Amino acid sequence: MKDKVFCVTSGKGGVGKSTITGNIATALAMQGYKVVAIDADIGLRNLDLVLGLENRIVYDIVHVIEGTCPPEKALVKDKKTKNLFLLPAAQTKDKSAVKPENMIAIVESLREKFDFMFIDSPAGIEDGFKTAVAAADGVLVVTNPEMASIRDADRVTGLCEAMGKPEPKLIVNRLDPVKVKRGDMLDVDDVMQILGLELIGIVPEDKSMVAYINRGQPAVLEKDSLAGKALRNIADRLLGKDVPFMKLDSENGFLSKFKKLFGGS
């Protein structure tokens, strides 16, 4: 059986977990797969914002656990992408409201009805993280190419292994080719070597990302977005397709274009 339930986690906060979760889920739904994205960040929900669904939430995951409604009823249907559903986190409860066994029960009750499920983990390595990972077949660890994020990614990797999960796949987010070229940012090979994980995606730094989130419009829906393409590639790799990694060199950057224009190297 192919993995269909993935937990997206990182240890450190702010590295782009929710953005990546929302985008990969959208990319797979665009291809016709039935996908549910579960926000496991109880009390600090954000996946609804990435998908632009914050005004459509009626029930959340805690209502499901309390028995107020069945899981299907709490699912929010995406308005832009057919086949995509969100199971929102509760905003007014705390992480203890969802236990690992609750997450497992919800995922198992939905498993047969969906092709893919993505669980957006809270930051940290405490119970909320463990609950998010508990129900997953596979783990996607997101890191930025910087020290604190890499160190934390290594911690969650160790914890996932201790929980008996298969070795996580690595997503390097916010890679800036200009900084790499300057020698001030670790490149993907460095990060892979340090963490010893198999790579499943490289997402370049994209200044437009904040605008996509402002609009609740995932980058994968934008044809011209480089980050969007990188995220669609991750979705394809999850489908087992052999997609080569995008060549990210600083020559595409604004600065180098500018330099070229004025005859610099």
Add this chain to the structure above:
Amino acid sequence: MGFWPFSRKPSKDVAKQRLQVILKYDRAGLPPNSVEALKNAILNALKDFPFVDVSGVKINFPQNEREEKIELEIPVKADK
């Protein structure tokens, strides 16, 4: 072209080096500086063996694997 001409090595190389050491400590749950202390203790013990080139003793962290392992490199003096 770097901001610091000629002298400095790229900051990413420093980051990589530091991370490789930090993660070894983190993964094995070692207290800070414990590997340094181990190295010193070993160096002391090796002084009694004239065929060992003490100045060349190295402690290595094997990279690219998640195994918790420290490698000790003890060079032998060639002319003995």
